[in-house]
Amino acid sequence: MNLAILGMGTVGCGVVEVLLMNKSKISGLMGEDVTISHVFVNNIDKERDVDLTDVKLTDDITDLYGADDIDAVIEVMGGMEDTRDILKKFLEKGIHVISANKDMLAKYIDELTEVANENDARLLYEASVAGGIPILHAIEHGLNANEIHKVMGILNGTTNYILTKMTNDGWDYEKALKESQDKGFAEADPTNDVGGFDAQRKIVLLSRLAYDRKVDIDEVPVTGINNVELKDIETAKKEGLILKLVGKSEFDDQGLSVEVAPVFLPSDHQLSSVGYEKNAVYVNGNAVGETMFYGPGAGGKETASAVVSDLINCWRNAGRKQFNLTPQQTASVKPSQSNHKYFIRFAAEADALEKHLAGLKVEYSVLDSGAETTVITSPIDPDQLEQLKQDQNFDIEAIYQVEGD
Amino acid sequence: MNLAILGMGTVGCGVVEVLLMNKSKISGLMGEDVTISHVFVNNIDKERDVDLTDVKLTDDITDLYGADDIDAVIEVMGGMEDTRDILKKFLEKGIHVISANKDMLAKYIDELTEVANENDARLLYEASVAGGIPILHAIEHGLNANEIHKVMGILNGTTNYILTKMTNDGWDYEKALKESQDKGFAEADPTNDVGGFDAQRKIVLLSRLAYDRKVDIDEVPVTGINNVELKDIETAKKEGLILKLVGKSEFDDQGLSVEVAPVFLPSDHQLSSVGYEKNAVYVNGNAVGETMFYGPGAGGKETASAVVSDLINCWRNAGRKQFNLTPQQTASVKPSQSNHKYFIRFAAEADALEKHLAGLKVEYSVLDSGAETTVITSPIDPDQLEQLKQDQNFDIEAIYQVEGD
Incomplete structure (x- = not known):
């Protein structure tokens, strides 16, 4: 051979x-x-x-x-x-x-x-x-009795290393990036990693295989970790939330929602304990339910x-009929229709914010207040989110989705 | 078809x-x-x-x-x-x-x-x-470029449910067992689960596939959770240790060490966050290193x-040459030769114990003392362990292996 x-x-x-x-x-x-x-x-x-x-x-x-x-x-x-x-x-x-x-x-x-x-x-x-x-083998063979509806993963070791250092050791972004470069995880130009583009390619390949649909990578929105501030990680940590850069996609009759973004996960979520340069992929199938696959995301051997x-x-398998999955349809990529919770830091004081959020019928709890106010909302719908983002009297300094009910 | x-x-x-x-x-x-x-x-x-x-x-x-x-x-x-x-x-x-x-x-x-x-x-x-x-598919196909040296898993949902309830909610063993029976996880006669025999069968099948050796189930030692006391779980929890019933096996030139036993894991170990009726299997291969596979251990669908x-x-794959793994050799099962840390509760006061352990050259730290003394040892060798167990002046009320260095 x-x-x-x-x-x-x-x-x-x-x-x-x-x-x-x-x-x-x-x-x-x-x-x-x-x-x-x-x-x-x-x-x-x-x-x-x-x-x-x-x-x-x-x-x-x-x-x-x-x-x-x-x-x-x-x-x-x-x-x-x-x-x-x-x-x-x-x-x-x-x-x-x-x-x-x-x-x-x-x-x-x-x-x-x-x-x-x-x-x-x-x-x-x-x-x-x-x-x-x-993970591809698991989706294509081990879980092939399932229709898969959700895939979510920590798909980039460099960014996970940086976020772990910020979360566990209180390092700021620049220091954590520098160390990951010194250790050889991050390249001199770290854009592909910290900008989320590496994870974007991987969630495209995962989604294509999981849902049997062609996925146009240019339609997949990406937010990197380059603007993440330590203070948000620390505020959320006190509430038992851990920031991870995740690639995630959900698929149903309405289409495919897919994105790469930093997301706060509850500390007891399986993906939260995936630290440093490790990777993990969570797959939800309609028979098996929740599964997760964990291991090294890089390295020679x-x-x-x-x-x-x-x-x-x-x-x-040589000599038998080959099976390369060949999706016939292209996924229609749509914004997520689900109601999510959000971690939001507003450039506003708590008092002023109170009326504003009440007017939009957004329920929330305050994590931190002063000249800026940080809140976690109850699950809100995409319209409410849009209204929050567009109000120019209440600038949003930082916003992250929060996974969980 | x-x-x-x-x-x-x-x-x-x-x-x-x-x-x-x-x-x-x-x-x-x-x-x-x-x-x-x-x-x-x-x-x-x-x-x-x-x-x-x-x-x-x-x-x-x-x-x-x-x-x-x-x-x-x-x-x-x-x-x-x-x-x-x-x-x-x-x-x-x-x-x-x-x-x-x-x-x-x-x-x-x-x-x-x-x-x-x-x-x-x-x-x-x-x-x-x-x-x-x-997991079998992962070992047989997804990881088949590796020689596998270690497999460790939470392989029984009933016992994991009971231990999770004891750890998280402070329930005693009897109450947790009763609820798991009410919920339908445990059978009326729970011996197979709580005695560790269900996990024993699974670690036999995993070890056979991972190491390509026949494994005689009668040679696999089993300790169940039926004698676990809440006070040990609570003492260890303060030290960041979580009790899990694990099936584990290690294989090298010397043979196979395999057993089922409750083991304390560090709370940041991937298996520690596997709660309630969930299962997970950790596999260590000589190319890939550490991997873990998580999901439901039971249920109809x-x-x-x-x-x-x-x-x-x-x-x-029908019609091509079939590949059912057929080990030619039987594994020689031997006690673990590794040095492990142990959590031990002695029926002795701390002062008396001090000389005893010093005499055996066992290093340790005291977690709790009174009429009984609970310690965690530094890694000790199998001989030291045997001496500890055999000394009739210092009865051991409870002993668990502690995973980690």
Whole structure:
């Protein structure tokens, strides 16, 4: 069984390590040994921690197109349209593709799946969502007796690390961001993480699979954590509320509501105890009810666990009719119609606010008051929320949804 | 696709409900409609909440042996040797079997798997462990790139409900047991649950699958919760420790250590926040590290979620070489060689205890003292533990392992 690997960064090296470390188990399950035959990288001279002797190492992708002995391709190099085009070439030849590339997949998965299906190839991408957690497999197989109505997850380790440090240790946002950069969780330009865009790609892939609908990523609203203030976290903490950046989506006859935003969760919520760089995904099915899947969201070997399991599973199923989920319909994305509770900090004193909120028939309790007033509302409907946001006499300094009844 | 169901209690009715509720999705995945052709029950006259019109309802199992149109059998009736023999008959004809019967499987799964493999049939049993949580699927597929070294779970909803009530509400054991019986979680004779035997069967099935070893259930030590005293829970709670009945096993070159026992967990441990009748399983793999899977451990539709997913998955894979894991070796069960911390309540005053523990070179901190003294030890080795237990001058009134460093 010959394997080509595109990209040899942290995850690529992790794949090589895991294939070696667990060689005997993997060969047993696959019925044959895996040989890494080709590795494609940008820089063939770079020093790497893994032994690539006997591997055809190349920086020319056409070397791989020409090879007729590749059975599966693992793509862990990133990139958008170029990478899509490369993967299409392999799928067109009926070669299975395993990708960890959430950025590209969130945009082009439907296109790639179509090519895969036309050529009886499998396209698997477990590692692209929540790292080592086998959440796509759980949705596609373990929970497939269910219609799924809700998915909610802590899908980005960097932001979860930052929010955990702010919540547990009272660090401000800048200090927590700096440490996560020093530790290698966050990149020099952290926009993708702290802006919520990484989580956005993952909730798109999760929602597509859970609801069997195409999801247009450009329709998914995103709020990052870059404007989160420590004082709001601390005020809410006293009330037993923990701030988490969540990707969440709900699906029903009316359509799909989906977004990424920082949300306050009750401290006894399963997702609240998911700290630091860990990830977790909550799935609600109409038979099973509430389930949650927890584990590492990143890391070389951790992510490679998902990549290599994909490899084993696609190989064990080779030769039978392939099942790549191919949604026929596109989800109609709509604002949430549910009534939610909100944590709101107004630029107003409590007395003035009282009449204002009474006039809008909004019930609330005050958490903190002074020149600004922080409240938690009872569940309010989207109209009331809109009125609150639009009143220019009562500016909202900060607003977060609060999960729970 | 014709389906026979053996047993029509809570889970059997749940299966009928889920097949109806999610008919369109299930048919789509399976490529054809599922028809419940036969139902075997003890009492055909009993009133049931589900519609069994057009189903051949029988109390004579030989009616099903005679039928030549059954493609798969779901067994949700319980029973030991009789049930094993019945299931063998179906497997011998190459008919797939899905069973939720942990009691029988924990003892006879190797025997049944052998028959299944000889006849190219699949034997699936997701529902037998942790209800609706797709944990067996996760171990067998989602995490199969890993060698697994540790599995630990809250595997019994009744005992978790009782311990949660004792911990959160200060109820004593008897009151919590009574309520769990009133709510229908615990049976009139609660021995299987509170004695830890239900969890024992589940940790046997989990360990067998995780480590690819046969496990002799009679070698697995069990301590139930029937002797747990509220005062120990309350003393430990002040230290941030939560008592949970866990099934846990660790596997390495030296063998398998496995047991069921009440254990104190730190309150920030992922399993600590699993409350009431919920279940969760923690799995540690050598690539992925720590993962956890959470959900409902019981219930009609919840358990049926696992049963019906097994049905879909075995049918989608029909026609290819079957993979029923068949361990070739039997695990050598040994006592844990790890050093653990212990919560111990001695029938002794603190002063007298001090010299005693110093003599044994056991470090500890005192949680509570008086006529009895409660301590938490630093990690001690199995020999020190044995010496502590055997000293007749310092009787141990209660002892629990404490998870963590």
